[in-house]
Amino acid sequence: xxxxxxxxxxxxTELGLPDTSGWAPGIAAARHRLRQAAFRMKxxxxxxxxxxxxxxxxxxxxxx
Amino acid sequence: MTWLARLPDGDPDxxxxxxxxxxxxxWQRLAAIRPEAVEALAxxxxxxxxxxxxxLLELARxxxxxxxxxxxxxxxxxxxxxxxxxxxxxxxxxxxWPSSPLFSARERACLALTEQFVVDAxxxxxxxxxxxxxxxxxxxxxxxxxxxxxxxxFQRACLxxxxxxxxxxxxxxxxxxPTTPEELR
Numbered sequence: 001x002x003x004x005x006x007x008x009x010x011x012x013t014e015l016g017l018p019d020t021s022g023w024a025p026g027i028a029a030a031r032h033r034l035r036q037a038a039f040r041m042k043x044x045x046x047x048x049x050x051x052x053x054x055x056x057x058x059x060x061x062x063x064x
Numbered sequence: 065m066t067w068l069a070r071l072p073d074g075d076p077d078x079x080x081x082x083x084x085x086x087x088x089x090x091w092q093r094l095a096a097i098r099p100e101a102v103e104a105l106a107x108x109x110x111x112x113x114x115x116x117x118x119x120l121l122e123l124a125r126x127x128x129x130x131x132x133x134x135x136x137x138x139x140x141x142x143x144x145x146x147x148x149x150x151x152x153x154x155x156x157x158x159x160x161w162p163s164s165p166l167f168s169a170r171e172r173a174c175l176a177l178t179e180q181f182v183v184d185a186x187x188x189x190x191x192x193x194x195x196x197x198x199x200x201x202x203x204x205x206x207x208x209x210x211x212x213x214x215x216x217x218f219q220r221a222c223l224x225x226x227x228x229x230x231x232x233x234x235x236x237x238x239x240x241x242p243t244t245p246e247e248l249r
Contacts, residue, residue: 004193005202024207027214030111034104041101061186 089229109218110237112211118144120208123171124178125215126158131182134219136228143232170199174208181209182216 003018011019021028044052057063095102113121122145129137141155157164161175173195180188197205222230230236 004190005197005205007202020206023203024115024210026111026115027108027207027210030104030108031214034101034108037098037101037104041098 090225090227091229091231094225094227105218105221106231106236108214110233112214113142113144113233114237115207116211118142118148119150120171120174121145121211121215122150123154123158123161124174124208124212125219126155127161127175127178128182128212128216128219130159131179132216132219132223134223136230137219137222140230140232143234173199177209178212181212 007018007020008022009019013019013021091102122142125142126138128134154166157166161167161172167175173192177188177192177196180192193205196208200208222228
């Protein structure tokens with residue numbers, strides 16, 4: 001995947017995606033906190049969670 | 065209509081109203097079920113507003129509300145945007161943004177990206193991203209897309225759950241936990 005916006009460097013994350021961790025740090029931190037809260041709820045079992053994630057990725061044509 | 069009608073009316077936490085204004089509303093009833101998650105969600109919305117131009121984001125939020133047929137969000141106004149100069153005259157012209165002289169090239173670029181993002185994110189073009197980048201810079205474009213993503217997802221979640229009485233961002237921010245990277249460590 002080629003980034004559409006110029007990035008500060010060529011660093012990538014563990015997923016191989018462009019590392020944008022220095023940008024919008026407040027939003028990134030808040031997303032992290034929401035993810036933690038969602039995982040802690042354990043209201044939805046991991047299999048259903050994964051099926052929904054994969055189905056959504058396919059629907060959005062997001063194949064990485 | 066709310067899908068939360070059968071939730072308890074009372075809040076078991078007497079201190080929560082002070083932290084999450086909107087007592088007795090569907091928003092507060094949602095918070096009563098999963099306070100930690102709702103607080104984190106409020107923090108995410110607040111963070112989006114903290115990192116973006118409030119007028120740009122309010123225009124994007126209202127246009128998103130129109131496209132999603134979200135009447136509650138469309139009727140609401142964000143105090144930060146009004147304080148920053150957004151007028152009702154301009155809001156009333158929002159559907160005509162491509163041709164209305166009230167909108168700057170910067171706002172048009174953001175609204176074009178917003179519309180495509182909401183309708184089909186996969187259809188966003190290089191040109192639409194370049195248009196926003198030209199006006200906001202790479203980091204500004206990245207931040208705008210992040211903030212837009214937050215508000216769009218939030219609206220879809222509220223529509224799904226029937227939550228209509230969302231507090232203003234300043235109230236959300238006051239009830240949210242710290243969200244800076246340092247505070248999360």
